Amino acid sequence: MIKKLMWYNLFILTAAILFLAGCNNKGSDEKEHTEKPKEESVREDEHSNETALTDEQIKFMGIETQKLELQNISGYIKVNGEVMINPDQESKVGSIIPGRIKKIYVKEGSFVKAGQTIALIENLDLVNAQVEYMEAKHEYEHAKIEYERQLKLSNDNIGSKKQLSELKAEYEHAVVGMKSAEQKLVNYKVSKKRLENYEDTTVHTELQRYYPVTAPIAGNIVSRIATVGQFIEPTTDMFHIVNTSTVFVDLNVFEKDLPYISAGQKVSLEVSVDPYQVYEGTVSYFI
Numbered sequence: 001m002i003k004k005l006m007w008y009n010l011f012i013l014t015a016a017i018l019f020l021a022g023c024n025n026k027g028s029d030e031k032e033h034t035e036k037p038k039e040e041s042v043r044e045d046e047h048s049n050e051t052a053l054t055d056e057q058i059k060f061m062g063i064e065t066q067k068l069e070l071q072n073i074s075g076y077i078k079v080n081g082e083v084m085i086n087p088d089q090e091s092k093v094g095s096i097i098p099g100r101i102k103k104i105y106v107k108e109g110s111f112v113k114a115g116q117t118i119a120l121i122e123n124l125d126l127v128n129a130q131v132e133y134m135e136a137k138h139e140y141e142h143a144k145i146e147y148e149r150q151l152k153l154s155n156d157n158i159g160s161k162k163q164l165s166e167l168k169a170e171y172e173h174a175v176v177g178m179k180s181a182e183q184k185l186v187n188y189k190v191s192k193k194r195l196e197n198y199e200d201t202t203v204h205t206e207l208q209r210y211y212p213v214t215a216p217i218a219g220n221i222v223s224r225i226a227t228v229g230q231f232i233e234p235t236t237d238m239f240h241i242v243n244t245s246t247v248f249v250d251l252n253v254f255e256k257d258l259p260y261i262s263a264g265q266k267v268s269l270e271v272s273v274d275p276y277q278v279y280e281g282t283v284s285y286f287i
Contacts, residue, residue, distance in 0.1 A: 076268075077260060081251035083271065089243035091216050094236050096187065099123035101230050102210050106239070108224050112215040118239060119226065120210040129184040130207045134195055136174070136181035143167070143174035189214075219243030249281065261286055 053061075099121035106118045147167040154164045185192060190208050219241045226238035249269060253261060261283065269279040 075260075077253070077257045079251050079253050079257075081249050084248040084250055085242055085244075086246050086248055089217060089219065089246060091219075091241045092237045093118070093213060093215065093239040093241060094234065095119075095121045095211060095213050095232055095238065096234050097121065097123050097125065097211055098233050099126075099211060099231070101226055101228050101232060101238075104224070104226060104228055106221050106224070108221050110221045112218065112221065112241065114215060114218045116215045117212040118215055118221075119213040121213060121232070122210055126188050126190070126211050127207050127209060129181070129188050130190060130195060133181035133185055133190075133192070136177040137195075140174040140178040143171040147171035213238065215239075215241055217241060217243055219245075248284075253286070258286070 053063075100123075102120040102122045104119045106112060112118060147164075147170070150164045150167045154161065182192065185195075188208075189212055194208070220243075221239055222242045223240040224238070225240075226232065226236075232238065249267075251267075263283050263285055265283045267281045267283060269281060271277070271279070
């Protein structure tokens with residue numbers, strides 16, 4: 001009887017302990033449940049001013065997003081300078097031979113292409129050079145035929161060596177005369193083709209009588225010094241041509257800005273006469 005009672009009390013004690021433990025857990029759960037709504041309330045207060053947009057709203061409003069990345073921040077330096085003509089795109093044009101200006105095809109402001117004829121010069125030496133070429137050509141062809149004929153006879157042991165030597169000297173002299181006459185045609189800008197079938201050297205009506213003055217570069221005629229009828233010398237300037245498609249700009253940069261300047265950098269230019277037009281260029285060099 002005593003043993004049974006003690007075991008029962010032990011059971012009650014154990015049950016009481018378990019009951020108390022259960023009560024403690026329940027109290028803890030109730031405390032958590034009571035505190036949790038406070039945290040959620042704080043979070044709701046923090047985001048109370050935020051507005052979430054749907055994908056359709058973002059698309060409709062044209063909002064774009066981009067991943068943040070490290071990038072270089074570019075800047076610019078504002079300086080003053082002076083526009084200069086490219087010396088390789090400027091030419092003062094004249095005639096290489098003296099003569100009288102027969103015709104002028106351009107005026108100030110006209111744009112010309114490289115090789116375009118801009119004036120004609122009349123010179124009797126031009127006609128004489130063509131006559132000299134035709135005579136030299138005729139002499140060359142005759143000397144060549146005679147020399148080749150005598151050379152063939154000499155190879156067949158027919159004919160004298162003296163005659164062959166004389167004909168050879170005449171032929172070589174004709175070759176020199178022919179080359180000299182050809183060079184004059186080149187200097188006077190006369191085509192040999194127009195003289196190939198021209199046999200009569202006494203009739204000069206079909207010969208080229210005028211020397212063409214041509215533009216060495218493409219560009220604009222910024223000045224015209226010559227006039228029709230004027231007699232000019234090879235040292236006389238007739239036209240001034242400038243190609244302004246490319247120009248140099250001499251910029252004045254402060255010493256403190258030099259570390260930020262390097263060859264190849266892009267440059268945007270504005271000129272006072274046309275402030276609304278922006279020209280692009282690159283840094284060629286700096287000193």
